[in-house]
Every structure is written in C-alpha cells, then in structure tokens.
Amino acid sequence: MTTPTQLLSDAGVSIWLDDLSRERLSSGSLQRLIDEKNVVGVTTNPSIFHAAITAGHYYDAKVAEMAAQGASLEAAIFEITTTDVADACDLFAPVAAATNGVDGRVSIEVDPRLAWDTAGTIAEAKHLHGKVGKDNVHIKIPATVEGLQAITAVLAEGISVNVTLIFSLERYRAVINAFQSGLEQARDNGHDLSRIHSVASFFVSRVDTEIDKRLDKIGTEEARALKGKAGVANARLAYQVHEELFSTERWAVLADAGALPQRPLWASTGVKDPAYPDTLYVTELAAPGVVNTMPEKTLDATFEHGVVTGDTITGTYDEARETLNALEALGVSYNDVVALLESEGLEKFVASWKELLADVEGALAGARKTA
Template identity: 85%
Template sequence: MTNATPTSLLSDAGVSIWLDDLSRERLSSGSLQKLIDEKNVVGVTTNPSIFQAAITSGTDYDAKIAELAAQGASVEETIFEITTTDVADACDLFSPIFAATKGIDGRVSIEVDPRLAWDTEGTIAEAKELFKKVNKENVLIKIPATLEGLDAITATLAAGISVNVTLIFSLARYRAVINAFQAGLKLAKENGHDLSTIHSVASFFVSRVDTEIDKRLDAIGTEDAKALKGLAGVANARLAYQVYEELFSTERWAVLAEAGALPQRPLWASTGVKDPAYPDTLYVTGLAAANVVNTMPEKTLDATFDHGVVTGDTISRTYAESMLTLHRLERLGVSYNDVVALLEAEGLEKFVASWHELLADIETALATARKAS
C-alpha cells in the first residue's frame, strides 16, 4: 500500500476516474493511453466546448477537413464526422476496460447538438443518430437535463441506448432525472431490451455552484457570508449522493434491479477548482464514495495524482452538515433556486456559443480547403 498513488486509492474507494477531454492528438500521440496506464483513467467525457477547442487548435484535423471538403460535406456534416470518429476511436481504446468492468467503465460520452436542448423530439432523433454513427456499445449519449430533455432521456433509454445526463445543478432536477431514467428502463424492458446492457450516469456540476454563490457572498460581505465561501459546491453534491441512495433503495427500483437493471451512477462534473484560494483537489477528495464517477480536466487529474489526500468515503456521513450549509446560505439571502436556474441557463449558453464558434471555424476551414484544391 505504501506505493499506492492517490488515483489508485481513489479507484479503490469506488470512484471511477474519467478524463474530461478528448482530441485527435490525445489519441494519436498515446497520451490518453498513458493516462489509462499510469493515472487510473477508465473513461472520457466530451462536450461542445471541448470539441471546439480540439478542432480549432493545431493541425490535427486539417487532412480530414480537406477530405470532407472535396466530398462536398456541409459544416454540420463535417463536425458530425470528426466528432463521432474521435469518439469511436476512443471507444476502441477503452474497449479492454469496458470488457473487464462488464460495461460499467470504459465509456466515452458524446453530446447532442446543444442547440437542441429545448427540443425534445430533435434530441431523441440526434441521440439515435449519434449512437448509430459511433456504433460502439461503450458510447454514452449526453443529453442536457433541461425540462425538455427529461422526456428525451426516457425515450433514448427506452430505445436501449446508454445515456450520460448532463448539466444538473439542482437536487430537484436530479430527482426528476432519476425518475426519467427509471421510466426509461421500464419502457426498455417492455420493448424487449436487456436492461443489464443499458448504462447511465447523471452529471452533477460542482465548481460552478461555488463560483456563483461565492460571488454573491462577496457582495454581502459579512463575516458570516465569508465563512460560507467554498462550501456550497461540495455540500450540494453530497446531498445529491443522498438522493441517489434514497431513490435507488425504493420498491420501484427493486423491480427494475430484479430485471437486471444497474443504477444510474452520480458523476461529478465541473471539478476543476476555479478559485486559487481553495485546494486544487477539493472537488475530488471531498467527493469520494462508492459507485460515483469523477470526470476531471487533466490539470485536476495531475493535481490529484501528485498530492491528493484520499481518505475513503468523504460523503456518507455529511448530509446534516451539508443541508445546514444550504440553509445558512438561504438565511443570508442567497437563493438556491435562483442560483441553479442561472447556472443551467449559463451552461447551455456557453455550449451553444462554443458550437456557433465551431460552426464558423469549420466553415472557414472548408472554404480554405476547397480553394486550395
């Protein structure tokens, strides 16, 4: 045990470490494989901002864009081809882990077009299209947890497709997500699907909660307000784990589990620490418990590997303290409901903006490639 790394100890505590990043360079250079081999990475998540950064930096995609330009591909077709190819190749890379964990890990996520976040039927159609195109059983289709997304989550699962539900900020919405998941599995069973092959995670965002609430606490400026800074993100996530424990201990769930269903695991997202005053592993070591996923940007992964102090379960006995933190915030005038609604809107806005930037950049790249040919 003396030679155990913090990331291996985290894995031993029941946390699946996924990398929140993907690019052609990571795949071709072997850097992703190295993280698998050395830092216990067992999955990957992507989002529109990650793809926008990957595709528009460097020259890794130039040849593919030129090829697609010669074929007369549209901007949307080009993005669809590039992103699904990267995800399919990453799925192949993780296939040994997928097999070894019986489908629990070795997962790679790809998100539906963020402009569809308010379009239930459009999301369902694109989820099915992405699943068919990637054509790997270890892919997860990411669907935002908007009100319109809830029915899309149920329908996608009912079709036998594994789902990563993303952009969850509130405990109430998380309950609705679990309800949508369980409804989807019930329909999948009725549709004749093997429930043991359908997997899901629920991505609960952490650091952005602190960023917004800390800003409001600074504006209040009292000592009581200052004392609550940096506590809300972890408290909110810990209470989400309490919801997970509650809703996967019901009679409704027992019926699905008896039919082979596996619980939808909580996934901690937005785990990069934004405030340098806080420990850079805050949203990792403070959120360790069995059957969770922590998807980390590489900077957070490196910090955890280097100096993370892993002490086993840091969630299960914290519920009363965590609820008290949220109550104290409300008493100071920091509205939980207002914060989580704002964060969902901002999160979607950010992804849509990244997508529009990517569309514009690919349009320019296609035009340049056509002129060159």
C-alpha cells in the first residue's frame, strides 16, 4: 500500500524531521523513519538540543568525557551538538548521494545570541561548518536584518545555509536576494555552485496562533470565520514569491552556472490548536520543490491519516491574498504580527540556549565531583 508520506514525496515534497538526539541515533529510531516514513533530512534548533540533552542519560558519557578534559561550558556544548549533527550527517549520507546533495541534509543553528551580530554569526557559521566537517550539513542562520549580510557572506564561502525564522513576505524577498548575492560572490570566488545548497525556513503555525488570538478579541462572526487561515495563506504567497524570484534573468545566469534554487521550507508545522486537522500544515502546503520539516507527532499523523491530493499551493494565490486583505480590513496588522513573531521566536531560542547552558554547566560540575 502506498502511504501518505510516500504520496507526499511523490508530489515533490521533501520530508525532514524537526528533531535530533543521541537517543534517536543510537536506538535506530531515526533510521526507521528514513526506511518507513520517507524522512530525508533533519533540522535542529536550540530548543531541540535543550530537550535532547536534558532528557535521560544519553549524554552522561560525553559530559563526563568533556569534564575530564577540563572543557569549558561553551566547548562542551559545541562538542556535544556538533557530534550529534555529524553522526546524523553520516546516517543521511546515502540519501545525500542519491539526491546529489539536495536532500540528506542535517541543519545546525548558530548560537542564537548572535542573531543581531553579523560578524559573530559569520565566524560561528564557519566554525560550525568546519567542526561538523560533512558535505551534507546546513548551517542555520536567522533571517534578521543583521543575519541577511551573514547569509550572503557564508554562502560566498561555499557553505550551505538554512535560513530560519522567516515570517514575512517582505523579509522572504530579502532572504532570496541575500541568497542570490551569496551565490554570485561564491561564483566569483571560484566555488562550484552546484555543491552549494540552501533552504528558506518559513514559519507557519505561529502565524495562526498569534492572529487567531487577535481574531478572538474582535469576536465577530466575520473574525471567527478567518481563524486558522492566515498561516497557510502566508506560506502559499511565499511560494508565489519563490516562483517569481527564481524566474528572473538574474537567477537564469546563476542557474546556467550550475546553481540550484533555494527551496522553501515549511517550519513550525505542528498544529497548535486541536480544533484544526493535525495535518493542516502538511496537506495544504504540498507543491513541487518544497521541504516540510515536521515534529514526529505531525509526521506520524501524516503517515497514518494524511490525505495527500498533490499540489495544493499553485493557483491559490488570489484566495490567499484575499485572506490577508480581509484580516487587515478587520484591523489585524500583518506587519505588526510578523515583527512580533520574529522577536518572540528569537527570544524563545535564546531562552532555550541559556537553559541549556545552565543544565550542561550543572552536569559538568557533577561529573567533575564524581571523577
């Protein structure tokens, strides 16, 4: 029987798992997702690493090893996270080989405290890339204003990039410009463009969470009718932007030089409101050449009962635009929402990173006492 995840793959969607841990790697559960549920990549973030490292005892040996070496807190976290990512890259190496590096990618994010520091982000990206040392790693850089320059500079070095925390269509246009500028510089620097890969992570469910809250406050029947529609509409319009900006003469020149387009990646695809279908941000955002990175709960729901009907994005742009216009007419400011979501997203990642620092610091201290 053809599974829904296979149908999704057949529709041109690359399924990536939004999770990674030593437990997944050592237990074989990640390999099973590759074998059984069409998973062809992995994304991580500070919250994922915090959850992984503080759950169970899978990192005790590594922490003890780092403590015995007298490693600093920062060095210990760097070693632990890059080891997981490097091992995951090895696991996905056959997928990367089979897809010429398009899939089989594993993403690791720069320290989120550097989100407003262009030079710091560039240095950290190079450091991460060198430490992981795998062709199929993606370095995640937030799409802040300061991050845009870093994205260009890192791509210019021939390093593949996952641009994260994109919420607005305007910022997405700037991200694509930063990507194409980076490839132009990489070409001038003598890099093989066909070996540079990138995705642009456009966040979905958080848009609905914030806008639905505002619609509830308005409380009218018209407002309630728009609940749960903004996230999908925003992402569909992002796909339209992608189609537009990868159909230009500027892009054609890069493509002729071997460049591959930066793919849209749907992130934050776990449904937050139980009133909505648990596969909403998967089945309604299927189109050729996109990535959907899912938490395991969403992946399982899709595998078990997702109704995949092929391309559900192309041809929906007028309707999507009408949805955003209707929200504006009710007083829900798109610009205000996306600015708030970027700020909150960065704050959450910084908070998770600080919690991780505190927890690993405690673990290192404990390991030194028992050594």
